[in-house]
Amino acid sequence: MSEYLYNQDGLYTNHNTGWMSDPRFATAYAAGEATGSWSGAAIHWRVHVACWFAERAMQREGDLIECGVNRGGIARSILSYCSEQIGAKRFYLLDTYEGVPSSVLSERERAHYEFLKNYYSECYQAVVQTFKAFPNVYPIRGLVPETFNQVESKQFCFVHIDMNNVKSEMAAAEYLWPLMVDGGVMLLDDYGWEAYRDQRDAFDAFAAKRGLSVLSLPTGQGVLMKAEARSSNISVPHNGLAIHPTAYVSENAVIQPSVKGSLFTIGAHTQIYDFAVIKAVGGSGDIKIGEHCYINPHCTLFSGNGIVLGNYVLIAPGCVIAPTNHAYLSRQEVMRHQEFMPSKGGVVIEDDVWIGANSTILDGAHIGQGAIIAAGSVVRGEVGAFEIWGGVPARLIGQRPKDV
Helix, strand or coil: CCCCCCCCCCECCCCCCHHHEEEHHHHHHHHHCCCCCCCCCCCCHHHHHHHHHHHHCCCCCEEEEEEEECCCCHHHHHHHHHHCCCCCCCEEEEECCCCCHHHHHCCCHHHHHHHCHHCCCCHHHHHHHCCCCCCCCEECCCCCCHHHHHCCCEEEEEECCCCCCCHHHHHHHHHHHHHEEEEEEEEEEECHHHHHHHHHHHHHHHHHHCCCCCCCCCCCCCCEEECCCCCCCCCCCCCEECCCCEEEEEECCEEEEECCCCCCCEEECCCECCEEEEECCCCCCCHHHEECCCEECCEEEECCEEEEEEECEECCCEEEEEECCCCCCCCCCHHHCCEEEECCCCCECCCCEECCCCCEECCCCCEECCCEEEECCCCEECCCCCCCECCCEEEEEEEEECCC
């Protein structure tokens, strides 16, 4: 075949294909082909794209994950091609390993799947055998997104999605995107194929919501790259806002830093979701949010007399943290004009705390490590480590069990 002729996998071009004869790529392709994933089809350019992006992504922190594996062809090629780069990174392989369940298929997808169903067969043990020499590769059997609870990694540099149905693919994208590092790559195998128009429409909308667009490739693949997380609603009138590059802040979140010098810090891998509001009001305290925290939709944090969140703090939807109180002692003056009451110490929430939905945390609250606040509670004062509190006002209602 001419070095300037390529005609396979729905793609015809007379551009350079010299990379196909590169020994490193040829070895990687042969390793993937040997798994039987491609049923004899030639897909060199698709594999080339996957290997190229995986290698670049591995320059970042984080692990790799593939949703839609079949017999492991793409993953096996990546492991061969990137054998010197992968190091201790983990590679998760999620699939049913027996085809696509009809329960997740749309009518359009179900009609197309009739032509593909004989392509898939039970293959889990074959995949386990293929990757048994790779201790950091983890085949996980089951339906996405239910199997994500078996994935220990919470930081990814490379995500490959190829599940031939829009429902599972979008669930994977929604779950994994916040866990991707700055510069991470999400490779979409189905994006450009006519039979998978639903995926293209869904991923275009997914990208647009994040201020991005999908790079459409003539191989039928699509590519999204994770930029440094910033919300379009974040304004920084002073140098008072520091967001770690691996943090995720939804474009629909609102962060309004102080004009009086308060500092807002958002730690590594923390995720702040839609319609959360973090606002400098009611005092000159700082807001310090630690690492791996989750602040869910419709939460409100007022800086007031200061907020300190430790690491791995979980805040359910609709919560309010308000370490501030309006002054109200004079009946002769409207409360709006009486400024604020003296500080009670702000709010401190230690590591590994879970705050239930629609709870309110008031000035002076100090919630100890590992504590749980029941939904709908109002907390003021001290909560001990590993205690469970609930009610209005909140009171001690239990203890977390001790490890056996």
